[in-house]
Each structure stands twice: as C-alpha cells, then as structure tokens.
Amino acid sequence: MPPIDQWVAFEPLAGSPVAIAALLLAALYLRGAIWMWRHGRRWAIARTASFLIGCALIFAVTTFGVNRLATESITALVFQQITLLTVVPPLLIAGSPGRLLLRSTPHTGLGRLVLRAAHAGLRSPFWSAALHPVVAIVTAMLLYPVLYLTDAISVVMRVPFGHDALLFVVLVLGVVAATPLWSSDPLPRVPSFAARFVDIAVEIQIHAVFGLILLRTSTPLFSAYANPAGGHDPILDQAIAGALVWTYAELPLFVVLIVCLSRWRAREVRTSRQRQKVEDAELDSYNEYLASLSRGRNRS
Template sequence: MPPIDQWGAFEPQAGSPVALAALLLAVLYVRGAIWMWRHGRRWAVARTASFLIGCALIVAVTTFGVNRLATDSVSALMFQQITLLTVVPPLLIAGSPGRLLLRSTPHTGLGRLVLRAAHAGLRSRFWRAALHPVVAIVIAMLLYPVLYLTDAISVIMRVPFGHDLFLAIVLVLGVVSATPLWSSDPLPRVPSFAARFVDIVVEIQIHAVIGLILLRTSTPLFSAYATPTGSHDPVIDQAIAGTLVWTYAELPMFVVLIVCLSRWRARDVRTSKQRQHAEDAELDAYNEYLATLSRGRQGS
C-alpha cells in the first residue's frame, strides 16, 4: 500500500473528468441558490452547504493522489468507491437539488424545456422502477460481491478510461440507491419505512460479508493488483480494502438506519395523534347528539 500521505497529495493533472462534472454541478447549484435569495425566496444555507460539501468530496477523491494510486492499489480504489457510493450521495440529496431546480428555473425559453423534462421524470415509469428498494440491493450486490469476487474489477481497470467511467457509474448508482432513503424532494416512488429498513439491513450485511472476505483471504484476489511492487503487498492492500468496506462503508448506513427508524417512529406518533383527535371529535359529536336528545325529551 502506498504511504497514506500520497493519497492526499493534490494532483489535478492526473484528475478525472468526474471532478469537472462535480464543479459544473456546484456552479449550477450556487447559481440557483443565488437566484432564490435575490428574489426574496427562502433557501436554506444548510442545504447549500451540504450539496457543496458533496461536490467538494467528489473533486477531492478524483483529483488527489488517491485517484492516481487507485490503478495500483485496490484499497485506494475501494476508498474512492465507498466515498462516491455511500458518503457523497446523502450530502448531494440533502441539498434538495430537485426542489431547487423546480423553484429557480425560469418558465420561459430553455428553462421551460428543463422544467418539462423534470416533470416528465417525476411521471416516468423508468425512474419509478429505478427507485424501487430492490434496485438499491441489486446495486450493492453488483458493486461489491459481483464486481470483486469475479475479478471483474481487474477487467474494468485495464480498459482505457475504464477507471474514470467506473467512478462516474458508481456515483450515479450511489445517488439512485440513496435517493429513496434520504430524499425529501418529490419522487415518482416513495418506499415504505419497512421497505427502507429491509434495504438498509441487507446492504449492511453485504458490506460485512465482502469486507470479511477481503480481510481474511490470504492470496491476492485481483489480477490487476496481484503483482507486488516495492513496499506494496497485494494481500495487505486487499485486507485494508476489506477493512474500509467493513468500517467506512458501514458508517453512512448506520446513520441512515437511525434516521429511518426516527422518521418511522415520528410518523407513527403523528398518525396515532391524528387518529386520537378524530376519535375524540367523533365522541364529542356523539355526546352532543345524546345531550340534544336528552334536552328534547325534557322539553316534551
């Protein structure tokens, strides 16, 4: 494994095009937020900060030394994957970019086309299917056990621009799988809390299994990373990758698990209070009815 200080060395010349996409997203988001503030419309600074932090993390893992070292170190690649798959998406989603798009886009010219596309997406069967809780589990299976236990990751890393394409796909799939769990924006499908809970628990188990396999295997699993070079030991490197999956990848999942359970309980408490108020109103109306009957009998 390369020294950890090399991971944090700023190397824009070896950066990924994904970093440019993140910078563009940040500029567009800030433009929308400024438009809201200039027109006297409320837009939370916390949302803006969350989205920009997410974009900054994308730039960091795709322009710092960890991006260059990912072609030689599977632990560096795993760090990139976990960051883009499980850490960055919640930050982007918490920024409510969809809501900002709908509120800040003008209703004339090109803006009208953008809004039409956004509304079409909300009614799209494709996105409704993509946001099904099962899809998130399939994504986790593809990007961990299938990708690494079949050594498909070595094939990807040997393809020209395979690394950059892989990072872009991981980020997109991370946003797709995290949206049903984190988003407060309008969605084509809103899964139940029970479905979210099952999704989170299954993903946690997938991380645990693949992490344990990488940590305990005593032979190199990946042909693209199997050659020792200098201080680089491929077995130790993949063990570090397994440790990252078992720890770094689990932290966001435990956070969303706590958030899911808290929202579930709050929803149940709110529903119970509403039901109790409705029952009390019905009881008051019935008592009033009985009192009216009693007064009528006394009057006769």
Template sequence: MTTTLSGTAPPTVENLLALAPSSASLLAPIAVLLAALYVWGAMRLWSQRRRWSILRTISFLLGCVLLFLTGGLGLNTYGSLSVAALVFQQITLMTVVTPLLIVGSPGRLLLRATPHRGLGVFALRVAHAGLRSRLARAVLHPVVAILVAAALYLGLYLTDLVSVIIRLPAGHELLLLTFLISGTIAAVPLWSSDPLPRTPSYAARLIDVIAEIQIHAVFGLILLLSSTPLFVAFTNPTIGWPIDPLRDQAIAGTLAWTYAELPLLIVLIVTLSRWRSRDLTLADRRRDQDDAEREEYNAYLATLNQHDR
C-alpha cells in the same frame, strides 16, 4: 516525491492527499460544474427574496468538495494500482458523496430556480417528464438499491470483473462514473426529500438499509479473511511499495467493514426515528378524532335526554 521503477510514487499519506491535476478524473470538473450550477440557482432565489435553505446549500457544496477531492487528489492515481484505494473511492462516492448531494435537494432547486422562458422551459419540461417516466419509477424501487449494492460489491469484486474493467484504457474512469451514478440511484430513495415518482415506505427503507449493511459486511469479511489475493489486476506488487497485495486487500476489507457502514447506520437511526414520529403523529390524530366523535355522540345523547324531558 520519490518514484518507483513502475513510475508511480509509493502511496504515502503525503502522495495520497496531494493535488494531482495531471491524473485527475472527470469527477473533478463534474464537481466544479455541479457546484457552480447549484450556487447560481441558490443565488437566483435569494436575489428574488425567496427562501432556500443554507443547510441544504452547505450539504450539496460539501458533497461537491468531496467529489472533487475523490477525483483530483493523488488518491485517484492509485485507484488502478491498489484495490484499497479503489474501494475507498467507491465507498466515498456511493455512501458519502451522493447522500450529501441528495440532501441538498438539487431537484427541488432546479424546479424553483430555473427561468420559465427560453432554455429554462425546455429544462423544466425534461425534468417533469423524467419525474413522471416509468423508467424513473422503476429505477427508484427499493429492490434496485439492494441489487446495485450487491452488483457493485459482491458481483464486481468476487467475480474479479474489476480486474477486467480496470485494465481497459479508461477502465478506472468508467468505474468511478458507475459508482457515482449507481450510488445516486441507490441513495435517492433513502435520503431524498425532493418530489419523486415513488416514495418508499419506512419498512422498505429499513429492509434496504439492513440489506446493504449485510452486503458491506460480507464483502469486507471475505477480503479480510482471504489468505490469497483475489484480484488478478492487483496481485503483482509494485516495486518499491511498502505494502503487499494481501495487506492491500485487507485494508480494503476493513474499509468496507467500517467506513462503508457509518452512513448506513445514520440512515437506519434516522429512518427508525422518523417512522416512530410518524406513528406517534398518526396515533395523536386518531385519538383526537376519537375524542371528537365521542363528544359528538355525547352531545347527541344530551339532545335526546332534553327531548325526553
């Protein structure tokens, strides 16, 4: 690995994908802890001959792997030096990692696998209290997901607040944790099958997805079409790097325009499919109910005819 005068090697594919334990984010140990707790819960259910989905387990563990790689690869080293690297981390955390974790239904596993004694009782009480709290109900409102996306893409970057935060001693780490937490809040109403204090309608989910797609598109186009660097913290090119700030910025815009949209398009398709299936099911039930009422009425008329005879 060849270093530049800045002390950081150029962002080649090899350097981006290399494990970098010395500069790893807190995301890496968090991923290991989450995976260990989830596997413990799943193994506990299986050892008791109780069902737990293999597909959910795979989804959650895949999310943990991506979370670990986002914070543990060389990519993390460049997150405070390259806006493209930072945006890639943000998109991965907010639109890829969090859906995979949520599809794993960790909340349901917590309620089913936690022992009903000792510290387990306390954990279950906290979980139930959280589910029933007004704060949880407010946070899971569909409008909040739209506001989160607008704040962390348009607000954070177009005001150049990102430059202020990234220059703080732990600014990059703060941003990554914010992306993970905010991404979870935004993704739960769209992806979760766990018991929630608020379940959004399909119409609300559809509006949410379309709004987020538009936010990503606007953000990406602004970065792609800008003829001047937008971010003070990423303006001065690192000596020895093969890319300039405008190219770096354009790469970030391309990621927002493409990579960020794919998971949302999947949600859009799934939401429309489930909405249609629900409407068909309701129509079938209504038809069955009408048929039953019609048969009952015909039987009543037949009874009247018998009495008249």
C-alpha cells in the same frame, strides 16, 4: 499500502472527468442558489453547504493522489468507491437540487425546456422503476460481491478509461440508490418506511459479508493488484480495504437507518394523534347525542 502523503498529494493531471463534472455541478447549483437570494427567495445555506461539500468530496477523491493510487492499491480504489457510493450521495441529495432546479429555472426560453424535462422525469415510469428499493440492493450486490469476487474489477481497471467509467457509474448508481432514503424533493415513487428499513438492513449485511471476505482471505483476490507497482503487501492492502468496508462504508448506512426509524416513529405518532382526535370528536358527538336524548325525555 502506499504512504499517506501519496494519498493527499494534489495531482490535477491525474484527475478523472468525474472531477470536472463535480465542478460543473457545483457551479450550476451556486448559480441557482444565488438567483434565489438575489430575488429575495429563501434558500437554506445548510442545503447549499451540503451540496457543495458533496461536490468537493467528488473532486478530492478523483483528483488527489488517491485517484492514481487506485490503479495499484485496492484500498485506494475501495476508498474511492465507498466515498462516491455511500458518503457523497446523501450530501448531494440533502442539498435538494431538484427543488432548487424547479424554483430557480426561468419559465422562458431554454428554462422552459429544462422544466418540461424535469416534470416529465417526475411522471416517467423509468425513474419510478429506478427508485424502487430493490434497485439499491441490486446496486450493492453488483458493485461489491459481483464486481470484486468475480475479479471483474481487474478487467475494468485494465480497460482504457475503465477506471473513469467505473467512478462515474458508481456515483450515478449511488445517487439513484440513496434518493428514496434521503430525498425531500418530489419523486415519482415514495417507498414505505418498511421497504426502506429492509433495504438498509440488506445493504448492511452485504457490506459486512464482503468486508469479512477481504479481511479473512489470505491470498490475493484480484489479479490486477496481485503484484503492485509500489511494492506493498497485497494481502495487507486487501485486508485494509476490508476494514474500510466494515467501518467507512457501514457508518452512513447506520446513520440513514437511525434517520429512517426516527421518521417512521414520528409518522406513526402523528398518525396516532390524528386518529385519536377523530375518535375523540366522534365520542364527543355521541355523548352530545345521548345528552340531547336525555333532555328530550326530561321535557316529556
């Protein structure tokens, strides 16, 4: 694996267009947050910080030395992919960009068109289908076992701008897959907690199997990385990538699993209390009815 100083070296000329997109997103979000604060409307600083940290991570993994090393080290590429697929999306989604868009966009001029597009998206069958829990499972399959174990990743990395396109696709699919699990914004589809639990459990298994294959395989799996320019051991590089999948990629999934289970339990407790209140009210009403009957017999 390349030395750590090469990973953190700032190389703006080696940056991806995704890094520019991250700066643009951060600027647009800050504009909306500042507009809310100037007009005396509440907008949580924690949400703002979460979104900006997500944008900063996008910029870092697509601009620093790791972006250049991703063309010669599978560990660097997997690190980029895990960050954009599983670490960044929850941070962006926790910032509630959709809610900020609806609250801070003016209702005149261009703002009206933006709001119409946003409301159309909420009613769109396409986005409703895209937010189905199965999409997250399919995304994990395509971006790990299918992309890597067929060595399609070597083809992608050899195509001009293939690396940049891969980073963009990974980020978009990561956000789409994570939205039903993390979002508190209005959505065209809200999956059940049972569906979310199954989704997370399957994704964890996909990561575990893929990471184990990388760790245990004693021959190079990827032709584009079989003879690295840096002269490092491709088998060791491959094994380290597998260790990243087992640890770095799994941790966010375990976090969202805990969050999902806690929210599920909280909803069940709330529903149980509401049901108990209704049953208690019905019982009180019935007891009052029996008491009125008893008073009637006593009068007679």
